[in-house]
Amino acid sequence: MPELVEVRTEGMVLNMGPQHPSTHGVLRLLLRLDGEVIKSCTPVIGYLHRGMEKLAEHRTYVQYPAIIDRFEYLTAMFTGVLYAMCAERIAGIEVPPRAIWMRTLMLELNRIASHLFWLGTYLLDLGANGLLFYAMRDRELILNLFEEVCGARLLYSYACVGGVRFDNPPSFERHVREFLKIFLDRIRDYESIVTENPVFLERVQEVGCYSPELALQYAVSGPPLRSTGIRKDLRKDQPYLAYDQVDFAVPIGTKGDTLDRYLLRMAEMRESLKIVEQCLDRLPDGNIRVKLPNVVKIPAGEAYLALESPRGEVGAYMVANGTDKCYRLKLRCPSFNHVQFLPVILLGERISDVMAIFGSLDVILPEVDR
Amino acid sequence: MSTELSLTGTLLAKAVKEHELPLGEVRADAAGSPIYEVSPDQLRAVGCQLRDRLGLHYLSCLTTLEWPERWEMVYHLYDLARKGNLILKASIPKEQAVFPTVTDIWPAANWYERECYDMFGVTFEGHPQLCRILLSDDWQSFPLRKDHPMDLEGGY
Amino acid sequence: MNLLQSLLNLPEPLMGAIGALLITLGMLPVAAMLVLWERIFLGKLTQRPGPNRVGPRGLLQTIADALKLLTKEDFTPKDADRILFFLAPLIFIVPSFLVFAVVPFGHFGGTHGPVLIADLRTGIFFMVAVFSLHTVGILMAGWASNNKYSLLGGIRGVAQAISYELPLIFSFLGILILSGSMSTVDIIKAQGGGLHNWFFLAQPVAFLVYLACSVAEVNRVPFDIPEAESELVSGFNTEYSGMRFAMFFLAEYVSLFATAAIATIVFLGGWLAPFPEPAVITGSTLGYFFWSAGWFLLKVFTLVTLAMWVRGTLPRLRADQLMDFAWKFLVPVVLVNLFVTGLLALWGRWAVAGGLWLALLLWALYGQSRAAKAERRQVVY
């Protein structure tokens, strides 16, 4: 009788990143592979650590909003506004209504810009390079709007404690309306290239599925959470700024796969357009910031506030102690949780899908590493 | 400065009261969320109760505060039903620096706790893999401690 | 070559050598032009200018690139299998050129014969056989580089080539039934008389299958998994630099040209114009040479541009989906096609029947697709 011999195969360890064309900045994934199937995955982060939290303890409330933009450079508006809101909440500063509406407007424009960037790079991750340029072209339009208002395209330092730093130039409203007019067409263009494309559908349908329970356990937020059908959107749940006064919907997905996350982001861009339009219509006149002393001191207190950024719940936990610098600032960033979640959902997937899944979470590494 | 509980905060506090958990007096933070103090020994028990009986499955933030004479762990739990945050705080004396882990209660705490260890040198008993996360493995100091130098002199 | 042969009256091996030289020298500028055109065309697709720095309107860009690649350090990784590492680019590049031995670029008109190096009786068979050789180069490069990405790329390349070889060959079989010959010249001659005789009308399914397979053969989007840069950095050629990378790069574009040339010969009537050619042109030897070569190149160029256009639009398939597509879709489709072709060939009215067959299929599917349209997934508000 022939003896049964067990064939021993060896797994392969693949170091994906930090030098890899598509690791979204600098992430290193230690993959253990069996053929092309992933047996285990260990993310290694920290290549972009800049000590944002330590810096917060050494910079005043006036200085830090200029620095916090670097925390997450694709959605710099959000982090700046978040920091300012925390300080205002602790100090009980009332922000003028114009600043509130301007912030809302800018956040939504920034959301569209961020989703566009995601769309382009995600399709690039999947191997299509045409859409990247279209998405970047249209993101440029938004960046131009930002540049017009605050003079910078990426790192705006727009919000400050007590309001916003720059008022709109007279041409701003007209330019935003022009953008709104053309952008719906542009979304239709993207969808005609992507949404029904069989190759795209093959790549994203039923890929990277996870259950809502799992997502909640790992504190996943934003589109990756909503794709599983949980309607958690802080703009609705804990309305901040002017979100309780504007009309918009929060779409959710049904299956929790990569396709849902794509569809969600496309739908969110449309909703954001609606919000931008309402903000423009209802933008009140008046001051853009309250007059604060040159040295802003925030009384002792603590607050945890969170915004719904394009990537999910970006939060700041600020502890103030009555001086002009905060005692501790903890930045809670959605990408950190999403990278932590990655090994869980990558198990058993193929190496070709690593980027399809990782990209669909819309992780940005500076935010993870802070 | 608002120290009143917000509407959702009141709801949460009421729910906590109903379940008679071993928690201290409720306070409110500037955002109106309830803050509860809990002793480190009871932290895990309370955590399980909060998760299973109140449905606080979502740990949105976890961090350490360094006070002159004590370490304070801050847990921000998000309630999806009541749409509000509940804050749990546990303190230990400075020289002790060991907390029980909550990784098995909320898996999201895994990396948060690693980060706290990385930045403050606070250790977590029972954590599956307590090692450096943002800094390199051979890093010596704990940079977010208040006594850590903030070197502004270096070059570019 | 017949005309030249009679003019020069040289022994056949020497003529072959001259032909090989001509092809090799001729293909270099063609490949350079294709690279440039791809960049310009992709630029146009995405509202960019494309290369515009070197030379007038950027026309010398590829030459600059080639010079850069040639002068770069030729780097061999530590622990690489040096012999295989050296041989891989050669094995990769030679088949792409070898294919052109049986490609008729045009015709001298009348009885002078076509412009080609060797009119093999097994022309198509030769093409396919030679063309599949460069898979060996991919595997060698992937193995010899001592790099995990390269290895994965090499493995994927082989798996892909094996899967796509089959439908590719099968897509030719219907044509062979129709033309009754494997010689490239005979196949083109069988399509004479105008557009309606070209085989892509008689064999639309085979044509589409061939287009898909040929894109897979030359590893281009959406079938570029052996070098998928977002997954495998650069796949099998990750570790290559300088001259040797240039050889891979060159071979890829020559192959692209070669596959388009094959498609032109087999499906688009080779050098023939899409209408009956006037006697004035057929009569003049040189005139007909330029006329026929012009049509040939135009068709090849159109197909190449199509491949580039697809590259600017589509994402890449996953490795296993790629195999699925080949084995579960393309192979059955070509088999059915072959069967239908056989039946129609028996009836002898293939041109008309082919068109009807396609129209019927499309009509049935259109009705189906309209019914299935509502099933698209949507977000829930």
Add this chain to the structure above:
Amino acid sequence: MDVLTRAFQGAKAIAEGLATTFKHVTRSQVTIGYPEVRSELPAAFRGMPGLPPDKSGNTTCIGCLACARVCPPQCIFITTSKGEDRKLRIDDFIVDANLCIMCGLCEEVCPVTSKEDKTDYPGRAIQLTHLYEMSAYCHEDLVFHLPQLIAIGQEFGRQKSKDLPGQPRTACYSRLAVHVKELTRG
């Protein structure tokens, strides 16, 4: 039949996508050929800080150090001395462009304002200019001193761009690039 339906739908979707991309061939380019053509800068553009001089060519800075204090990356260094007439003199004003993040806080806190309009940034002693090309071969080249900052302020100050709205300023750029280089080297 399901497979064929899917194949047909897929082919249709691909054709639609191809049509969309092809549509763009006819559209005009969006790329700007940068060194030759420059995009118009909005008036609010935040570039390298400079010190626009007054009519006599001196800086209007009064040496209060407000900008140096507020600067988040702390890249402004000012040295002053009391002259014989007991007035504060600016000996040197250094902006380290290696560190500067162009946040504009310096011009916001600058107490020097123009007489006509107190809120007008173009009256400030330190202003963010429209200079954005500052490549250099070494870090030292990017440490700008008083004369260079005055030159930058003079050439690229916002006042100037107000006079010439939306004009591409190629000529001045190249001229100034050389000018600044000379000053930096010297």
